[in-house]
Amino acid sequence: MKCRPNMYKVKEIKLADQGLRQLEWAEMHMQTLMKIRERLSKEKPLAGIKISAVLHVTKETGVLVRTLHHAGAEVYLAGSNPLSTQDDVAAALASEGINVFAWKGENEKEYYENIETVAKVSPNIIMDDGGDLHALVHEKYYSTNIIGGTEETTTGVVRLKAMEEAGVLKYPVIAVNNAFTKYLFDNRFGTGQSAIDGILRATNIMIAGKIVVISGYGWVGRGIASRMRGMGARVIVTEVSPVRALEALMDGFEVMPIDKAAEIGDIFVTATGNINVIDMNNIIKMKDGAILANAGHFNVEIDVEGLKKESKQMRNIRPFTDEYLLPNGKRVYLLAEGRLVNLAAAEGHPSEVMDMSFANQALSVEYMIRNKDLKKAVYNVPEEIDNEVASLKLSVMGIKIDEMTKQQKEYSKQWKYGT
Structure with missing residues (x-):
């Protein structure tokens, strides 16, 4: 140093x-x-x-x-x-x-x-x-x-x-x-691409055909869900906001509680900014081989401490991929220690x-x-x-757009004209 x-x-x-x-x-x-x-x-x-x-x-x-x-x-x-x-x-x-x-x-x-x-x-x-x-x-x-x-x-x-x-x-x-x-670009398009980049660099798995669970449907969650679907994943969204849950549903995604999604997901990505969004009660229900990744700022969205405490064994499999052996004999794989996967396992x-x-x-x-x-x-x-x-x-980018005419500018500021 x-x-x-x-x-x-x-x-x-x-x-x-x-x-x-x-x-x-x-x-x-x-x-x-x-x-x-x-x-x-x-x-x-x-x-x-x-x-x-x-x-x-x-x-x-x-x-x-x-x-x-x-x-x-x-x-x-x-x-x-x-x-x-x-x-x-x-x-x-x-x-x-x-x-x-x-x-x-x-x-x-x-x-x-x-x-x-x-x-x-x-x-x-x-x-x-x-x-x-x-x-x-x-x-x-x-x-x-x-x-x-x-x-x-x-x-x-x-x-x-x-x-x-x-x-x-x-x-x-x-x-x-x-x-x-x-936020319309960085949070959505930036994280949508870079989070998947981090997951792929850490695991080199196939996305197509996998069930991907996205926790949180803010701009970050929207971006990841959209791009995961574009790569052939079957995407489930979990939410606490009824408005965002409804939006996810009408965007064509399945919506369900995390406790239910935990049983069927292959890849889990948190994007909420909150704590213990995926806890040990959820993790213990997951498939053998489930992958856990976080796209939120802090490493608190997945219960990493609980995972370390309750697992029978932990070993590093690949760079930024740690295998945890659960008490029930199943294995789950935590990426980038539960930190921002796009910046820890990739380049942001x-x-x-x-x-x-x-x-x-x-x-x-x-x-x-x-x-x-x-x-x-x-x-x-x-x-x-x-x-x-x-x-x-x-x-x-070499893109030109229209400008309002004088008439249009005046029209947009008036209140008298009707039908």
């Missing part, structure tokens, strides 16, 4: 050249963010701004961090999951002067120590993925230097809204997750979809710097930013 105090702590700095090639590849596929970087590099709106970020340290995150750096910011970066860091990318960013504290395979103590390292540098902007950094800053490291923050995920936004409602939120936060150009979302998510991040940070009088609340991404990201994305 190479370490230079107060600068970086990565697995191996010699991986930097490989990481730089990864960043080059990602930048080629993230032209929206590159267009934004071009402008920010000239204007330097983040000059003198210190940013502390806890994000998945992937090549796509690297493109965002480079963009913030080009805009003038001093960036401190830690990983938002112990298994999601791409070590070559972390090394590449460290070699370019970014303060990186992340490596793949951190234990729990190291994970929180790295977050603490970036929390205590007295930042102006907090960028988070999951809410751990926001929570730690509020508990131990808040300072009046903080202008505001952003949050990337559904899980983190839920935590921040709870803080706002409890009256303890100490600075404004923009919920990047709530942008249309984030494709660059093209993270292009929009991180364009929202960069523009939201700039918005915070230009609007320092925001109240202590959780805000949605401003509509003009959402539209700018969508327009830029269409432009770099």
